[in-house]
Amino acid sequence: MSKEKNSAxxxxxxxxxxxxxxxxxxxxxxxxxxxxKPGKILLYVxxxxxxCFTAFPMIAMVCRAFMSLEDLFHYPPYIxxxxxxxxxxxxxxxxxxxxxxxxxxxxxxxxxxxxxxxFLSVFICSMGAYGMVKHKPIGAAVIFNIVVxxxxxxxxxxxxxxxxxxxxxxxxxxxxxxxxxSIATAYNFFLVKQFCEQLPDSLLEAARIDGAKELRVFWTxxxxxxxxxxxxxxxxSFVSNxxxxxxxxxxxTSDAMKTLPLALQTMAGGAGVxxxxxxxxxxxxxTTAPTIIVYTIMRGRVMQTMTYSGIKS
Amino acid sequence: MSKKTDAAVAVKPKVYSKxxxxxxxxxxxxxxxxxxxxxxxxxxxxxxxxxxxxxFTNYNMIQSPAFVGLxxxxxxxxxxxxxxxxxxxxxxxxxxxxPTGYIMSFLMAWFISLCKRxxxxxxxxxxxxxxxxxxxxxxIWLVIFSGDRYGYLNHLLIRIGLISDPxxxxxxxxxxxxxxxxxxxxxxxxxxxxxxxxGLQNLDPELYEAGKVDGIKNPFQQLWYITLPLMKPQLLxxxxxxxxxxxxxxxxxxxxxxxxxxxxxxxxxxxxxxxYAFTRFSMGYASAVAMFLFIFTFGLSRICMRIxxxxx
Numbered sequence: 001m002s003k004e005k006n007s008a009x010x011x012x013x014x015x016x017x018x019x020x021x022x023x024x025x026x027x028x029x030x031x032x033x034x035x036x037k038p039g040k041i042l043l044y045v046x047x048x049x050x051x052c053f054t055a056f057p058m059i060a061m062v063c064r065a066f067m068s069l070e071d072l073f074h075y076p077p078y079i080x081x082x083x084x085x086x087x088x089x090x091x092x093x094x095x096x097x098x099x100x101x102x103x104x105x106x107x108x109x110x111x112x113x114x115x116x117x118x119f120l121s122v123f124i125c126s127m128g129a130y131g132m133v134k135h136k137p138i139g140a141a142v143i144f145n146i147v148v149x150x151x152x153x154x155x156x157x158x159x160x161x162x163x164x165x166x167x168x169x170x171x172x173x174x175x176x177x178x179x180x181x182s183i184a185t186a187y188n189f190f191l192v193k194q195f196c197e198q199l200p201d202s203l204l205e206a207a208r209i210d211g212a213k214e215l216r217v218f219w220t221x222x223x224x225x226x227x228x229x230x231x232x233x234x235x236x237s238f239v240s241n242x243x244x245x246x247x248x249x250x251x252x253t254s255d256a257m258k259t260l261p262l263a264l265q266t267m268a269g270g271a272g273v274x275x276x277x278x279x280x281x282x283x284x285x286x287t288t289a290p291t292i293i294v295y296t297i298m299r300g301r302v303m304q305t306m307t308y309s310g311i312k313s
Numbered sequence: 314m315s316k317k318t319d320a321a322v323a324v325k326p327k328v329y330s331k332x333x334x335x336x337x338x339x340x341x342x343x344x345x346x347x348x349x350x351x352x353x354x355x356x357x358x359x360x361x362x363x364x365x366x367x368x369f370t371n372y373n374m375i376q377s378p379a380f381v382g383l384x385x386x387x388x389x390x391x392x393x394x395x396x397x398x399x400x401x402x403x404x405x406x407x408x409x410x411x412p413t414g415y416i417m418s419f420l421m422a423w424f425i426s427l428c429k430r431x432x433x434x435x436x437x438x439x440x441x442x443x444x445x446x447x448x449x450x451x452x453i454w455l456v457i458f459s460g461d462r463y464g465y466l467n468h469l470l471i472r473i474g475l476i477s478d479p480x481x482x483x484x485x486x487x488x489x490x491x492x493x494x495x496x497x498x499x500x501x502x503x504x505x506x507x508x509x510x511x512g513l514q515n516l517d518p519e520l521y522e523a524g525k526v527d528g529i530k531n532p533f534q535q536l537w538y539i540t541l542p543l544m545k546p547q548l549l550x551x552x553x554x555x556x557x558x559x560x561x562x563x564x565x566x567x568x569x570x571x572x573x574x575x576x577x578x579x580x581x582x583x584x585x586x587x588x589y590a591f592t593r594f595s596m597g598y599a600s601a602v603a604m605f606l607f608i609f610t611f612g613l614s615r616i617c618m619r620i621x622x623x624x625x
Contacts, residue, residue, distance in 0.1 A: 039533070047424050050417060054502055055438050058445075060465070061453045076472075077463045124348045131345020138339050143350070150357055151553055152614030154561040156583050157607040160367065160590050160600055161360035164374075184352035214341050243446035245564045246583075250591055261448040265568055268452050280452055287449040295444050296437060306511035310546020311553070312623040 065089075065285035072277055088282035101255050103283065106263040110242060110287075113178045113259060118237045120183045122230045128184075129192035130222050134204060144193065148311060150186035156246065163250055177251035178259070182241055188233045194308040195229035196222075232305035235298045239291045260287045361607060367600035374594050385601035396602070398577045399585040402490060403560060406581065409494050411559035414501035415551060421502070422509035423536065436510065443503025447496075451568035454496045458482035458569075486578035489570045493579050496565050504558055505551025512547035516540065549621035553614045560610050563587065582606050 063081040064072075065088060071078050092103050132140045162181050171177040199222065207217045223230070245261040252258055258266070264287055268280050295302070368385055370378035389396050421439050425432050442450070457465045460481035467479040482488045516539075524539045541548070563583035570579035573588070582602060590599035 039531075043424065047421065050421060050502075051435075051438055054442050054499065057450060057453050057457065057499065058441055060457070061450065064453065064456065073463075075463065077465060077468050079465060124352065128346045128349030131342045135339075135342030135345065137342030137346065138335075140342065140346075143346070146358065147353075149611070150353075151550075152557065153361075153607050153610045154557045155357075156561055156563070156586060157603050157610075158357055158360035158364065159586070160596055160603055161363040162356055163590070164363075164596075165355065180352070181356045184349050184356065186353070186357065189349060189353070214344075218345070239444050243449075245446065245448045246587075249587070261446045261564075264446075264452065265448045268455070268568070284449050284452045288445045291444040291446075292437075292441055295440070299433065299437075302507060303511050303514070306507045307515050309508050309550055310512060310544075311549045311618075312546050 061281075061284055061288060064281035067278065067281065069278060072281075088278040089286075092279045092282045092286075101258075101263075103263075105256060106258060106260050107286065109175075109257060110260040113175055114238055114241045116175070117179045117182050117241045118234050120179070121185070121188050121237045122234050124183055125185075125188040125233060126192050126223065126226055126230050127218065129189055129196045130218055130226070133193060133196040134199070134201070134222070147186045147189050147193075151190060151311075155182075155185075159246070159250055166251055171251070173252055173254045173257050175257075178241075178244075178247055182237075182244070182247065185237075188237055191233050191236070191305060191309060192226060192229045194310075195305050196226060198308065199225050228301040228304040229308075231298050231301040235295055235302055238294050242291050364600045364603045364607070367597050368604045370597040370600075371595075372597040372600075374596055378597060381597070385598050386605075388598070389601055389605065395577055395580060396582075396585055399580045399582050402578075402580055403562065403582045405490060406494060406497060406562045407556075407559040410497045410501050410562070411555050413498050414504050414559070415555045417502050418504060418506035418551070419509050419548075422506055422513055423540070425510060426513040427532070436506075440503040440506055442499050443501070443506070445500070447500055447565040448568045450500070451496065451565055454492075455483060455569065458492050460484055483569055484575060486574075486576040489574060489578040493562070493566045493569055496569060497559075497562050500565065501555065501558060504555045505547075508547045508551050509544070512544050513540065516543055545621045545623050549617060552617045552621065556613045556617065557610055560606065560613075 060079055063079065066081045066084040066086070067078070068083040068085040068087065071082050074082075131137070132144065166172060166177045166181065171180075203225070204217055204221055207221045212220070243261060244259075245265065248257075248259045248262045252262070255266075260283075264280070264283050267276065267283060367378060369380060369382060371381050371384075372378035418439075425435050425439075428435065456463075459465075459467065460479060460483060462468060462471065462479050464479065464482070466482065467476070470476045471479065480488065482492050520539055520543070521535060524535060529535055529538055561583050562581050566574065566579040566581055566584060572584065574580055582605070586599050586602040586606065589595050589602060
């Protein structure tokens with residue numbers, strides 16, 4: 001059902017442009033093959049080297065998670081796993097649980113914080129963007145300019161006042177401290193807003209004539225049409241919140257409330273590092289995999305949204 | 314709002330006062346924007362001004378803030394040697410990581426958009442590092458840059474015969490900065506990549522035909538005269554993201570070199586901010602650091618907006 005609505009939102013013009021663009025790509029690719037032999041070779045070498053550079057640590061990371069002790073301490077060092085084992089994962093989930101905070105707790109913290117933030121961010125940013133674009137209240141243009149300006153600095157700038165608000169509300173060492181400040185980000189709002197611009201008014205209008213209330217129009221008509229935009233927002237929000245190690249560093253002091261990146265940092269440093277290198281490898285894989293899986297699943301929608309993400313100044 | 318057809322109004326036309334109409338026209342839009350605006354103001358916009366205010370004070374969160382004028386800024390630039398180191402390091406990071414990541418992601422997006430097959434896997438292989446957590450991947454990078462013979466890089470270099478004894482990459486302050494630069498560059502390759510890729514896939518093909526008529530010969534000319542000017546909005550979005558992220562290097566530096574790093578060799582502006590705000594709780598001084606970061610990133614973003622101005 002969602003697929004149907006999806007394809008309905010893509011107008012014929014865009015499809016035609018896509019086909020034409022494919023034709024041009026074919027053309028340029030052919031031309032590239034005919035001419036520019038040395039240039040072509042140089043390009044391939046450069047791209048190949050780049051891909052090796054980006055992929056090598058990823059491959060090493062996956063391999064290390066499955067390495068047995070024999071592999072980990074072999075000399076010369078192995079990059080590719082020779083004696084694969086699941087022992088590291090078993091150790092990770094069993095050995096720690098007796099003495100310290102169990103690793104599953106960190107996984108839960110990360111999942112809970114990230115999922116709640118993503119959900120609220122999708123809802124609140126989509127609602128705001130929809131209200132701004134489709135109702136154009138007085139001041140909308142000013143607000144949008146402020147949002148674009150806010151793309152131009154990082155969240156570190158505002159961490160001190162944020163810390164005061166969070167600690168003033170007594171939220172230090174709580175999930176809310178990690179969730180509430182990261183809901184309304186300029187980046188998320190901007191993405192949905194740009195996508196929202198090209199939604200046809202006619203569908204919304206039709207629903208209004210049928211007597212639907214504004215919230216209903218938003219929820220049943222606009223949200224399904226905005227699906228590519230808010231799924232993209234969900235991916236980016238998931239990635240940035242899952243990987244965020246600065247917020248927990250500032251707002252969290254208790255071990256039990258740490259999220260995965262911070263827990264991993266504690267694990268990777270300190271005493272007994274060498275004896276834990278297997279479990280650390282396993283933990284690294286578990287920390288890295290979710291964002292890549294989420295992105296891979298949602299790739300199509302992400303590309304559909306990023307088309308509208310340019311800033312015209 | 315004209316396009317709104319309120320059934321009740323159509324049946325029984327009410328007479329609205331000027332204020333009433335104003336309220337009726339705007340309440341739905343404001344209503345939808347309200348939750349976002351409240352959170353956005355409280356956690357993003359107002360804090361910029363609050364931080365600005367604190368940067369002129371001495372404030373330790375116990376006593377009330379005392380106004381000291383420009384003292385914090387004067388100390389920052391004239392007294393605080395560590396801040397100058399942090400500033401230098403951050404500039405090195407930003408100058409290497411920002412442009413490299415930006416150019417590489419454009420090049421890769423351009424290459425992939427010319428490819429016939431395998432675009433998905435290629436894009437994923439290139440983009441995956443940007444999806445990972447800096448602290449998590451540092452674990453692997455520390456194996457690569459490990460200071461003993463088991464480290465992949467040391468092993469490789471010894472094998473080739475370039476060095477005879479392993480180099481302490483993560484401990485020797487001459488190397489730490491560059492180790493962090495390489496790791497951050499690796500993670501920043503994807504900044505703007507998706508935006509560029511999406512933009513390249515949606516350019517109007519007729520313009521290329523027109524360009525051919527006008528005598529554009531090869532793909533590189535095409536890139537320079539047609540593609541780049543058309544991609545201005547995407548290039549701007551990518552540039553701003555890359556400036557913001559390359560000036561905010563912190564977690565990779567901490568994970569690799571420790572905090573504080575040996576001789577402050579991987580100390581950055583954000584590390585300085587964190588140090589003064591959340592370990593020493595001297596919020597006034599830390600706010601001055603935050604303000605410096607703000608003015609610097611924000612200023613560069615504004616300059617980018619000038620450079621990539623779209624004429625339409």
